[in-house]
Amino acid sequence: MPEGHTIHRLAAQHRQVFGGGAVRAESPQGRFAAGARQIDGRVLRETDAHGKHLLLGFDDDRWLHVHLGIYGRNTFGPVPAPAPTGAVRLRLRNAEEYADLRGPNVCELLDPAEKKALHDRLGPDPLRSDADPELAWRRISRSRTSIGVLLMDQSAVAGVGNIYRAEALFRQGVDPSRPGRDLAHGQWTAIWADLVSLMADGVRVGRIDTVRAEHTPEAMGRPPRVDDHGGEVYVYRRSGLPCFLCGGEIRTEVLSGRNLFWCPGCQPG
Known part of the structure; x- marks a missing residue:
């Protein structure tokens, strides 16, 4: 299972690739189709990481919460993106790059209260400036x-x-x-x-x-x-x-x- 430094790197990479712009979203596998439709076309406003939890914040105040677990993987590449192969839970893309999420343990949308509840149940993260x-x-x-x-x-x-x-x-x-x-x-x-x-x-x-x-x-x-x-x-x-x-x-x-x-x-x- 990826350790916390990997998740913080993924947060930074998502922010660098997609931050401040509208993101197209789809679920080739179909298991996150409803969630992908809700964030499709939304602007990625900010990214966050706490422990092994990746959080992507959109302009409608919803957060995409991802926990990779043991088998989850995030991969990036330039567009045009190849046809999805295997179990791609979520594909994000803009005019330059795409990111595929495969096999995560958790992939869900949270509102601000739910995001706060997630932080509250986690211990301090050595990589966070607010850690005590x-x-x-x-x-x-x-x-x-x-x-x-x-x-x-x-x-x-x-x-x-x-x-x-x-x-x-x-x-x-x-x-x-x-x-x-x-x-x-x-x-x-x-x-x-x-x-x-x-x-x-x-x-x-x-x-x-x-x-x-x-x-x-x-x-x-x-x-x-x-x-x-x-x-x-x-x-x-x-x-x-x-x-x-x-x-x-x-x-x-x-x-x-x-x-x-x-x-x-x-x-x-």
Whole structure:
């Protein structure tokens, strides 16, 4: 599932391509035909992102709400757009470019009150200027649930996925199984600051890189990482390999249905 930086990049791309102009909309698949008719010809006034939720605001005060989920994809291209193939839920286009949305978990129209309700049920997003990390801390500091689970709970912290979860905890030396209430406030502040910085880098470059300068392939004389997700990381998908810092073996286990990666040497219990 795309992590929050990808959604913020999509919001910026939609704003760059369609912002301020009338947008043609259709649902080749047919599953969003009624919604497409309502926004067809409307002006895209603004875009927004909160966690893993993309929001496109039109001039009639309605918002297109998209959650890509595991299988959803957004692709852009120049016009003339090719004939739709496969399950294209929504196609947006103007005179220059088009965007196809395939297989989203959610594709719906919201009014302003419904949009506010969506924001209200989500935790603070490290990529949003209005995010308050203390809101997340108040929940984390009272919870017996592990910090590894809490970071993936979108009602606690929005936008963090499996990679950022594993990497931020490693970088701060925090055992992912530690209960939230056993985390020091200073540790939470450092984790949040790391997420803000790392995820902003992800928005800028379009991939997740988490290793510090002294641990890059060039600095360490090691081969670059080869992985579908791209980017240089410390522990994510490195199970059984040696840690760059302590040389110990990176471990993995399933935690709340997701693979968790950590280094017992650098993240002691």
